[in-house]
Amino acid sequence: MTKAVVKLSHIYKQYGDNHALRDVSFDLQPGEFVALVGMSGGGKSTLLRLIAQLEQPTAGTIEYADANLVTRVMFQDGRLLPWMTTLNNVSFAAHDAKVQARAKKTLTAVGLAGFEETYPTELSGGQKQRLALARALMADPELLLLDEPLGALDALTRRNMQSFITKICDASHLTTLLITHDVDEAARMANRVIVVKNGRAVFETPGAKGESPERVARVADEVLKVILAPDDQAKEGERLG
Amino acid sequence: MDQTSESSAGKPRSFHVNWHNLLPWLIPVILILIWQLAATAGWVNSKLLPSPLAVVQDGVRLWQTGELPKNISISLYRATTGFVIGGLAGFVLGLANGLSKISWLLFDSTIQMLRNIPHLSLIPLVIILLGIGETAKISLVTIGVMFPIYINTFHGISSVDPNLIEMGKSYGLTKRQLFTKIIFPGALPTILVGVRYALGVMWTTLIVAETISSNSGIGYMASNAQEFMDMETVLLCIVIYALLGKVSDLIAKALEDLCLDWQTKGGAAND
Ligand SMILES: Nc1ncnc2c1ncn2[C@@H]1O[C@H](COP(=O)(O)OP(=O)(O)OP(=O)(O)O)[C@@H](O)[C@H]1O
Numbered sequence: 194m195t196k197a198v199v200k201l202s203h204i205y206k207q208y209g210d211n212h213a214l215r216d217v218s219f220d221l222q223p224g225e226f227v228a229l230v231g232m233s234g235g236g237k238s239t240l241l242r243l244i245a246q247l248e249q250p251t252a253g254t255i256e257y258a259d260a261n262l263v264t265r266v267m268f269q270d271g272r273l274l275p276w277m278t279t280l281n282n283v284s285f286a287a288h289d290a291k292v293q294a295r296a297k298k299t300l301t302a303v304g305l306a307g308f309e310e311t312y313p314t315e316l317s318g319g320q321k322q323r324l325a326l327a328r329a330l331m332a333d334p335e336l337l338l339l340d341e342p343l344g345a346l347d348a349l350t351r352r353n354m355q356s357f358i359t360k361i362c363d364a365s366h367l368t369t370l371l372i373t374h375d376v377d378e379a380a381r382m383a384n385r386v387i388v389v390k391n392g393r394a395v396f397e398t399p400g401a402k403g404e405s406p407e408r409v410a411r412v413a414d415e416v417l418k419v420i421l422a423p424d425d426q427a428k429e430g431e432r433l434g
Numbered sequence: 435m436d437q438t439s440e441s442s443a444g445k446p447r448s449f450h451v452n453w454h455n456l457l458p459w460l461i462p463v464i465l466i467l468i469w470q471l472a473a474t475a476g477w478v479n480s481k482l483l484p485s486p487l488a489v490v491q492d493g494v495r496l497w498q499t500g501e502l503p504k505n506i507s508i509s510l511y512r513a514t515t516g517f518v519i520g521g522l523a524g525f526v527l528g529l530a531n532g533l534s535k536i537s538w539l540l541f542d543s544t545i546q547m548l549r550n551i552p553h554l555s556l557i558p559l560v561i562i563l564l565g566i567g568e569t570a571k572i573s574l575v576t577i578g579v580m581f582p583i584y585i586n587t588f589h590g591i592s593s594v595d596p597n598l599i600e601m602g603k604s605y606g607l608t609k610r611q612l613f614t615k616i617i618f619p620g621a622l623p624t625i626l627v628g629v630r631y632a633l634g635v636m637w638t639t640l641i642v643a644e645t646i647s648s649n650s651g652i653g654y655m656a657s658n659a660q661e662f663m664d665m666e667t668v669l670l671c672i673v674i675y676a677l678l679g680k681v682s683d684l685i686a687k688a689l690e691d692l693c694l695d696w697q698t699k700g701g702a703a704n705d
């Protein structure tokens with residue numbers, strides 16, 4: 194086994210009396226696409242924030258393959274800068290011609306060519322998310338953390354974006370962590386699916402990335418059962434799996 | 435509204451726009467017409483309330499003697515000098531306190547204490563200390579302008595969405611970039627509200643200061659005219675205040691349009 198890009202060991206995170214995460218351990222292998230699924234409030238975003246070093250765990254360790262690992266987060270709430278045009282949101286208004294050219298290329302890649310001078314308020318929900326994705330891809334990250342990137346999209350655009358993200362991640366051999374509550378999406382896109390429930394990683398199964406629709410449906414089904422199962426059964430499932 | 439524009443889509447559009455542009459002027463024009471009518475018809479004593487025309491003629495006369503341009507320019511000089519000094523001081527303090535906890539701890543409670551003193555109540559003090567020269571009036575404007583700019587700069591900076599700042603940090607922006615690309619543009623709408631308010635404070639302060647202690651400026655012209663029961667000039671001064679106030683408001687508005695054009699784009703609410 195190669196060295197993990199990120200390795201979480203026995204992570205706990207507490208907000209006051211609220212135990213957001215309890216004893217979570219997993220790792221991300223180079224080029225791997227991992228999906229975190231689970232119900233709202235389960236602790237998925239918290240995990241992502243810890244990996245992105247936006248917060249510190251209460252206990253446990255997170256090891257990185259490289260101290261200067263380029264990590265980019267695509268936030269659940271977009272976080273676009275309303276005072277900047279689409280192009281400037283991607284380039285952070287850098288005057289550098291090379292950065293500008295690269296920003297244009299990235300916008301084209303996410304299908305936002307022609308929207309360079311548009312402000313975020315003028316974009317549709319899906320366009321905003323594609324803009325946020327373009328911004329995350331700008332720095333050529335080694336680790337991409339996506340927090341419900343496709344939440345606001347209609348089913349068709351969603352499918353397009355799914356294959357689009359898969360393509361980009363494969364092409365640049367990106368290590369990716371995707372948070373979603375769509376089990377189909379998780380099964381279809383990921384090499385590995387992890388279920389987070391009440392602050393614990395309760396279940397892990399290989400995903401069905403690049404496999405037949407039947408296989409995707411089966412994995413999705415299996416994951417959904419774990420998510421919906423009462424707590425103790427979920428633990429049972431982990432032991433069996 | 436929606437219905438009418440639907441059914442009359444097409445040619446009446448230009449009429450709509452013109453009509454909307456003219457409407458704000460309707461009430462002032464009617465008021466002036468009534469005033470003129472009342473004066474010419476002799477409904478009011480023209481000594482107490484001269485007609486608009488008489489006021490305009492008085493303005494033309496004073497312009498030709500050079501008295502009006504001289505007083506307007508001295509007032510403008512005091513106003514802008516005070517505004518620039520006070521605005522800069524308030525802005526710098528607001529920046530410092532918004533960005534640095536230590537600076538905030540050091541300055542804020544003192545500023546809040548001083549801010550609650552009505553600055554016009556300082557007039558006697560300023561006159562005793564600085565006499566009735568330029569420094570006295572400029573300092574009063576400076577003090578009056580400083581606080582609204584300070585408060586709004588500070589408030590603007592400290593209320594920038596922390597999520598955007600977090601995003602900037604995690605996207606590797608330097609401290610300087612964080613300021614120029616996120617904090618400052620995020621604070622700008624609030625700062626400009628302060629600028630607009632401070633422009634109003636600037637005029638009131640100056641007028642009061644000039645009325646009480648001065649031998650030049652619009653405020654002086656008014657109080658001088660009052661001594662001679664020269665109603666035309668008194669009214670002329672009031673009209674000039676109104677115009678100057680309107681002009682500074684237009685400048686503030688233009689500044690907002692220039693700096694905040696992103697706010698008017700798209701469907702999101704702007705207010
Ligand atoms: N900054 C915070 N302060 C206090 N509690 C927090 C904070 N952030 C998260 N929590 C709590 O931690 C728990 C997990 O939240 P988290 O945002 O990780 O959930 P999630 O799985 O991402 O949910 P969703 O699918 O709705 O985004 C929740 O109970 C939440 O209230």
Ligand SMILES: [Mg+2]
Binds near residue numbers: 237340
């Ligand atoms: Mg979340």
